[in-house]
Amino acid sequence: xxxxxxxxxxxxxxxxxxxxxxxxxxxxHENMFWYRQDPGLGxxxxxxxxxxxxKEKGDIPEGYSVSREKKERFSxxxxxxxxxxxxxxxxxxxFRTGDVYEQYFGPGTRLTVT
Amino acid sequence: xxxVVQSPLSLVVHEGxxxxxxxxxxxxxxxxxxxxKQEKKAPTFLFMLTSSGxxxxxxxxxxxxxxxxxxxxxxxxATQTGDSAVYLCAVEGVADKLIFGTGTRLQVFP
Numbered sequence: 001x002x003x004x005x006x007x008x009x010x011x012x013x014x015x016x017x018x019x020x021x022x023x024x025x026x027x028x029h030e031n032m033f034w035y036r037q038d039p040g041l042g043x044x045x046x047x048x049x050x051x052x053x054x055k056e057k058g059d060i061p062e063g064y065s066v067s068r069e070k071k072e073r074f075s076x077x078x079x080x081x082x083x084x085x086x087x088x089x090x091x092x093x094x095f096r097t098g099d100v101y102e103q104y105f106g107p108g109t110r111l112t113v114t
Numbered sequence: 115x116x117x118v119v120q121s122p123l124s125l126v127v128h129e130g131x132x133x134x135x136x137x138x139x140x141x142x143x144x145x146x147x148x149x150x151k152q153e154k155k156a157p158t159f160l161f162m163l164t165s166s167g168x169x170x171x172x173x174x175x176x177x178x179x180x181x182x183x184x185x186x187x188x189x190x191x192a193t194q195t196g197d198s199a200v201y202l203c204a205v206e207g208v209a210d211k212l213i214f215g216t217g218t219r220l221q222v223f224p
Contacts (some may be wrong), residue, residue: 094210100162
């Protein structure tokens with residue numbers, strides 16, 4: 001079974017705090033992604049990574065950074081949390097083999113910034 | 115700008131009904147279209163479609179893609195309360211990125 005795990009299911013932080021969200025996958029996938037999901041807006045891509053130490057901005061990278069020091073781990077960092085970053089954060093990993101592509105999600109972290 | 119639009123936004127049916135969920139897209143360098151089911155947790159993968167006109171089936175769920183008209187449908191027959199969820203459509207475009215629609219919320223009542 002594909003397993004994508006996230007460090008916390010629920011997190012409450014104060015405005016201005018630095019926040020780390022960790023994601024680990026055990027399927028040796030090359031690609032990893034961070035999304036946020038908000039009502040009425042669907043899933044929006046924050047950052048993604050194709051390989052160790054490689055990162056690409058998604059659609060809404062402002063206020064976030066990422067780190068991928070090891071293939072299995074992809075971290076999302078909120079340098080200075082703000083209330084508009086209250087959201088559900090979903091990590092995913094993916095693989096492609098020929099014409100087959102699948103993406104697997106972690107359970108999500110619901111972050112509240114007060 | 116790439117976009118994926120799902121309709122309807124929400125749907126309320128009774129058990130046993132058949133439902134059709136729609137997904138239209140405008141995405142540069144289309145590679146595939148994926149359907150996910152999301153209950154009160156992370157999305158779970160249902161189907162991936164790459165070719166027009168070939169139906170994918172899994173039990174009571176089926177899906178088909180029309181690459182000429184740029185849409186896909188997801189059908190659920192004989193709905194059950196356990197089918198209640200948000201159904202997400204996503205299109206794989208440039209660089210393996212997925213563009214998601216906002217989802218269709220399906221509620222099935224006994």
